[in-house]
Amino acid sequence: MPEAGSRARSTSAAKPSAASTSNSIAVGAKIRHDIIKGVHPPGGKLREAALAKQYDVSRIPIREALRSLESEGLVESRPYSGSMVAPSPIEDAEDLFEIRIVLESATAKRAAKRAAQQSNGEAPDERWRMIRKEINEILAAGDIVIGEERYEDLAVLNMRFHFAIAELSGSLSFVSLLRQISGKIEWLYSLNVTRRGPQAWPEHRDIIAAIDAGQETKAAEVMGQHVRRSRDSYFSMMADKPA
Numbered sequence: 001m002p003e004a005g006s007r008a009r010s011t012s013a014a015k016p017s018a019a020s021t022s023n024s025i026a027v028g029a030k031i032r033h034d035i036i037k038g039v040h041p042p043g044g045k046l047r048e049a050a051l052a053k054q055y056d057v058s059r060i061p062i063r064e065a066l067r068s069l070e071s072e073g074l075v076e077s078r079p080y081s082g083s084m085v086a087p088s089p090i091e092d093a094e095d096l097f098e099i100r101i102v103l104e105s106a107t108a109k110r111a112a113k114r115a116a117q118q119s120n121g122e123a124p125d126e127r128w129r130m131i132r133k134e135i136n137e138i139l140a141a142g143d144i145v146i147g148e149e150r151y152e153d154l155a156v157l158n159m160r161f162h163f164a165i166a167e168l169s170g171s172l173s174f175v176s177l178l179r180q181i182s183g184k185i186e187w188l189y190s191l192n193v194t195r196r197g198p199q200a201w202p203e204h205r206d207i208i209a210a211i212d213a214g215q216e217t218k219a220a221e222v223m224g225q226h227v228r229r230s231r232d233s234y235f236s237m238m239a240d241k242p243a
Contacts, residue, residue, distance in 0.1 A: 023057050023058075023060075023061035024060075024061035024062075024063075024064035024065045024068065025065075025068075026061075027051075027055045027057050027061050027062060027065045028064075028065035028068050028069060030055055031046075031051070031055070031065055031066075031069060032069060032072075032074060032183065032186075035069070035074050035075075035085055035183075035187070036074075036155070036186060036187050036190050037190075040085045041085060042085050042086065042087050042088045043084060043085060043087065044084060044085045045082065045083070045084050046066060046075060046082070046083040046084055046085060047082065047083075048062045048063060048066070048083075051066075066083045069183065070083070071179060071180065072179060072180070072181075072182045072183030072184075073086055073089075073180060073181055073182070073183045073184045074086050074183035074184070074187070086183075086184075088187075089184035089187050089188050090188075090191075090238075092184070093188055093231075093234060093235075093238075094231075096181060096184055096185065096188065097227060097228075097230070097231035097234070099181060100181070100185065100227045101224050101227045101228060101231075103174065103177055103178060104162060104165070104166075104178070104223050104224075104227055105220040105221075105223050105224040105227075106169075106174065106220070107165055107166045107168075107169045107171065107174045107178070107223070108165060108169075108207060108210070108211060108219040108220050108222070108223035109216045109217070109219055109220040110169035110170065110171055110174065111165055111166075111168035111169040111170075111211045111219065112210060112211045112213070112214050112215055112216040112218075112219035112220075113214070113216050114128065114168060114169065114170050115168070115211050115212055115213075115214050116214030116216075119214060125170075128168065128170075131164055131167050131168050132168065134164055135161065135164045135165075135168075135208060138157055138160050138161050138164065139161070139201075139204060139205060139208075141157055142154060142157045142158075142161075142201050142204070143201070145157065146197070146198050146201055151193045151194050151197045151198070152190070152193065154189075154193050154197040154201065155186050155189050155190040155193055156186070158186070158189055158197075158200070158201075159182055159185060159186045159189070161204055162178065162185075163175070163178060163179075163182070165207070165208075165211070165223075166178045168211065188234060189230070191234070191237070192230075192233055192234045192237045195233060195237055196229075196230055196233040196234070196237075199229070199233070200226065200229070200230060200233075203222075203226045203229070204226075206222050206226075207219065207222050207223050207226060210222050
């Protein structure tokens with residue numbers, strides 16, 4: 001009969017350690033960047049051993065990172081084939097933008113409703129205040145990036161902003177749905193970030209202003225318009241590309 005200490009060690013080994021989780025987040029960010037930049041091309045195999053060597057980590061954080069990237073739509077896992085890079089989102093761009101218009105308009109509307117509740121003291125929420133503070137920090141960071149013309153860095157900040165709005169809504173369903181397409185959103189955004197980024201960033205302040213004012217209808221309209229402009233800019237950019 002196994003000793004209690006052995007059982008404890010076995011249970012502990014089955015759970016990812018804090019260090020492993022931290023490593024998986026860090027390496028996941030690197031793999032995400034490399035997928036979006038084409039270092040790992042669409043359809044390309046993602047072998048754990050090779051990735052562990054490439055990113056100088058063990059296979060455990062690589063495995064955790066791939067699972068996370070799969071939940072974001074950047075990686076696909078198939079039985080007997082292992083993990084591979086998801087197809088380019090270009091073919092699904094129109095559908096992705098239409099989903100975003102509906103989903104993110106709803107998140108902005110719900111976030112405005114919660115903002116009004118916070119202002120009225122109906123449901124004081126410290127978590128809400130923390131997220132709202134984080135949004136100010138994200139917007140300030142984006143201003144610096146644009147001022148220094150480091151447009152590539154806007155892709156991550158843009159996704160952080162939209163996630164924060166979803167979190168302000170207080171809806172776990174909205175957050176979960178956005179997470180499922182977040183990787184492809186960031187991928188599409190990065191393709192047009194030099195053109196659209198400097199135009200889109202100030203629009204974020206209009207969105208959060210409507211939310212702060214508790215204007216549900218306006219918040220939804222401004223968010224919907226924001227995503228439509230991104231859609232139109234993206235397709236305009238694609239039309240301008242040489243055949």
